[in-house]
Amino acid sequence: MSKYKNIKEAAYEANMQLPKLGLVLFTAAIVLTGMTLYRQRSDSLALGLLAALAGLTLVNFLSHAWADDTLAYLFWGLAALALAPTLAAAKSNPASISEKKR
Numbered sequence: 001m002s003k004y005k006n007i008k009e010a011a012y013e014a015n016m017q018l019p020k021l022g023l024v025l026f027t028a029a030i031v032l033t034g035m036t037l038y039r040q041r042s043d044s045l046a047l048g049l050l051a052a053l054a055g056l057t058l059v060n061f062l063s064h065a066w067a068d069d070t071l072a073y074l075f076w077g078l079a080a081l082a083l084a085p086t087l088a089a090a091k092s093n094p095a096s097i098s099e100k101k102r
Contacts, residue, residue: 030057036083046082049075 034053040046052075059065066072 033079033083036086037079040082040086043082045078049079049082053079 037046037050041050056065
């Protein structure tokens with residue numbers, strides 16, 4: 001019995017750590033997306049998405065806006081469209097990103 005109890009306790013401890021990892025990964029995704037959208041603020045789509053990200057961040061302090069599937073799919077889909085040129089340029093020429101920052 002003690003063997004199964006140890007496995008059960010180990011599984012429980014691992015499950016308790018998952019929300020912390022998810023929070024760190026989601027926060028990193030939000031921050032990196034916001035930073036990239038800010039760098040592309042001359043594009044109207046990127047600027048609009050940056051404003052939407054700021055608004056959604058404020059709304060999420062009071063409610064769970066990202067839990068709405070339609071909102072999440074729409075935002076992340078548009079963000080992918082806005083960030084695709086930058087990511088494609090970075091893949092073909094990694095120095096192009098650092099040159100744009102200057």
